[in-house]
Amino acid sequence: MSELTVRSMTEMELNQWYSGLVRAYADEQVAAGEDVVRRHGIAALELNMFGDNDRARRLYQSSGYRVVTQQMRKTLTGEAR
Known part of the structure; x- marks a missing residue:
């Protein structure tokens, strides 16, 4: 019987793997x-x-998308002058 080596993924490794998987899926969906x-x-x-x-x-x-317009917003606080 062969010996199995078990390795746990750290949270960072898991997040990186998942992010890569999500990114690949997102790229496919955009295309x-x-x-x-x-x-x-x-x-x-x-x-x-x-x-x-x-x-x-x-x-x-x-x-391949590029910015063609931008919109800015400022939340006003306090009383009017």
Whole structure:
């Protein structure tokens, strides 16, 4: 009988593995969505995302999307002058 070696993954390793898996799935989903749009004769695709969503921004930029507009907001506090 052969001896099995058991190794536990650290939380960091597990998170990195899971993030890579999620990223690969997200890349596939973006590409699949683009294919559907292309089949309908649409030449460009735009999307909106929250400005502080760095993970989504990296995903879309790596898929070839570029920023064409930006919107900024400031929450007003206190009383009017």
